[in-house]
Amino acid sequence: xxxxxxxxxxxxxxxxxxxxxxxxxxxxxxxxxxxxxxxxxxxxxxxxxxxxxxxxxxxxxxxxxxxxxxxxxxxxxxxxxxxxxxxxxxxxxxxxxxxxxxxxxxxxxxxxxxxxxxxxxxxxxxxxxxxxxxxxxxxxxxxxxxxxxxxxxxxxxxxxxxxxxxxxxxxxxxxxxxxxxxxxxxxxxxxxxxxxxxxxxxxxxxxxxxxxxxxxxxxxxxxxxxxxxxxxxxxxxxxxxxxxxxxxxxxxxxxxxxxxxxxxxxxxxxxxxxxxxxxxxxxxxxxxxxxxxxxxxxxx
Amino acid sequence: xxxxxxxxxxxxxxxxxxxxxxxxxxxxxxxxxxxxxxxxxxxxxxxxxxxxxxxxxxxxxxxxxxxxxxxxxxxxxxxxxxxxxxxxxxxxxxxxxxxxxxxxxxxxxxxxxxxxxxxxxxxxxxxxxxxxxxxxxxxxxxxxxxxxxxxxxxxxxxxxxxxxxxxxxxxxxxxxxxxxxxxxxxxxxxxxxxxxxxxxxxxxxxxxxxxxxxxxxxxxxxxxxxxxxxxxxxxxxxxxxxxxxxxxxxxxxxxxxxxxxxxxxxxxxxxxxxxxxxxxxxxxxxxxxxxxxxxxxxxx
Numbered sequence: 001x002x003x004x005x006x007x008x009x010x011x012x013x014x015x016x017x018x019x020x021x022x023x024x025x026x027x028x029x030x031x032x033x034x035x036x037x038x039x040x041x042x043x044x045x046x047x048x049x050x051x052x053x054x055x056x057x058x059x060x061x062x063x064x065x066x067x068x069x070x071x072x073x074x075x076x077x078x079x080x081x082x083x084x085x086x087x088x089x090x091x092x093x094x095x096x097x098x099x100x101x102x103x104x105x106x107x108x109x110x111x112x113x114x115x116x117x118x119x120x121x122x123x124x125x126x127x128x129x130x131x132x133x134x135x136x137x138x139x140x141x142x143x144x145x146x147x148x149x150x151x152x153x154x155x156x157x158x159x160x161x162x163x164x165x166x167x168x169x170x171x172x173x174x175x176x177x178x179x180x181x182x183x184x185x186x187x188x189x190x191x192x193x194x195x196x197x198x199x200x201x202x203x204x205x206x207x208x209x210x211x212x213x214x215x216x217x218x219x220x221x222x223x224x225x226x227x228x229x230x231x232x233x234x235x236x237x238x239x240x241x242x243x244x245x246x247x248x249x250x251x252x253x254x255x256x257x258x259x260x261x262x263x264x265x266x267x268x269x270x271x272x273x274x275x276x277x278x279x280x281x282x283x284x285x286x287x288x289x290x291x292x293x294x295x296x297x298x299x300x
Numbered sequence: 301x302x303x304x305x306x307x308x309x310x311x312x313x314x315x316x317x318x319x320x321x322x323x324x325x326x327x328x329x330x331x332x333x334x335x336x337x338x339x340x341x342x343x344x345x346x347x348x349x350x351x352x353x354x355x356x357x358x359x360x361x362x363x364x365x366x367x368x369x370x371x372x373x374x375x376x377x378x379x380x381x382x383x384x385x386x387x388x389x390x391x392x393x394x395x396x397x398x399x400x401x402x403x404x405x406x407x408x409x410x411x412x413x414x415x416x417x418x419x420x421x422x423x424x425x426x427x428x429x430x431x432x433x434x435x436x437x438x439x440x441x442x443x444x445x446x447x448x449x450x451x452x453x454x455x456x457x458x459x460x461x462x463x464x465x466x467x468x469x470x471x472x473x474x475x476x477x478x479x480x481x482x483x484x485x486x487x488x489x490x491x492x493x494x495x496x497x498x499x500x501x502x503x504x505x506x507x508x509x510x511x512x513x514x515x516x517x518x519x520x521x522x523x524x525x526x527x528x529x530x531x532x533x534x535x536x537x538x539x540x541x542x543x544x545x546x547x548x549x550x551x552x553x554x555x556x557x558x559x560x561x562x563x564x565x566x567x568x569x570x571x572x573x574x575x576x577x578x579x580x581x582x583x584x585x586x587x588x589x590x591x592x593x594x595x596x597x598x599x600x
Binding site for chain 1: 335346348350357359470471532536539540543544553559560562563564566567568569570571572573574575
């Protein structure tokens, strides 16, 4: 590992532990288990808990892997250069118990090719089972605040990117209310590297703080059996996104990663119902109608 | 539609109705609802019921579609010829309520390119939540009997094909105990067409008979909460297969098919648990150990 690679891997691993501590404190019940795994391609720490007080499943993955760029990775990542790669990142997902609390996901990652090209990618996005416009607005403003510390173009550009990326084409719906997503942010010279590295670390820091605020606002709300069923259906869409579109899943499978770690993002329980149509005027219908691109959440 | 196309579509649609009648009789509770859909690419009948007495979800799809071969379809089907395609088929899936009863799936399909090339594909396979060797053996022998009426090579060849096809590479496990699978069986001249067409119709006929036998043998067995949980986990693997590997799903999505019909195969409820390991010596472990290719089921 080069100095840069070592620095990224070390800081990301530390951040993983910080995130887990905060989530444990917030949940107040569950404790993360840690699996340290090593494979031919590298190593990782998979931290997960299920059946917490407020959180049904929380997962935070860290890995640092390297190897030759296979034809399948080349296709998955749409790159046409480089013989060897190094990749390190954190990814996390939280499935709350209460259907009024949202699902969230965060990922930051660094990728480097032996040709010298390197970049950062990542994002944070929110998937409410029931969209609350005010909460979605607050969430987006929090992300904008982090982005604006680095570059005024980040939020508008990466918000649009999230709308396009977190999109289920076959359903013609967004995964949730989006957030920010970015990839291939070139980290060629040291200045660009330091700036982007700091940006991804700030995002990973902000992630538990932002989520815990939303969790606490909703964790004790009463919910019905029907609302829990709706949650399972929305989780079904989450599964569809992860298996059909998600780049991390694709890269993990193509690079022969550790399956149990790749699939950490899966919900504990999900369901599918044929041609489910929410009742007119219901909150379920309202949510369905808000799963669209190009909504100016920030102004809510 | 040519005469041949019309014949295939008509007979398959009739078979779909026969299958549904038999499943309704067997379940004794649920009635199929029928959705007739039309899109620019063609039409279909989606027949489905949920929450039956013995069957949690039964789905039988019929469609007849045609259109230009897009680049994405070309890749999905690995074909390099033809400007227009016609496709018609039936596909079905059954998710039973009792975890001791197996999931099953059947598909027969006819595909024709404007270049004149045409072929049949299809198969029947079984995914027990708990593998019962005797039942798996009986199931394979029933399939062999149908195959042998047409060609003594069919069963051994198509059994191996099913082992290879119904395989979750990222889990290093088969979807279940397999069955038969075949594709690209050229139906160029009339004799080949008639033989293969009759074979696919015999398979579709045999499908409800074989499944109902296995359902009835297991539908009233007692089961525990833990066994139901195991069923949900196995269904999670089923979802993984369908979204990551299934050719029908891929073709449906790539050809801009009707999403609700493509996703009919999804289980009503599925779950994922991080790094679940069955207890040593348990029936769950025994099943896991039997999810392998090249088991000579027929001799059990």
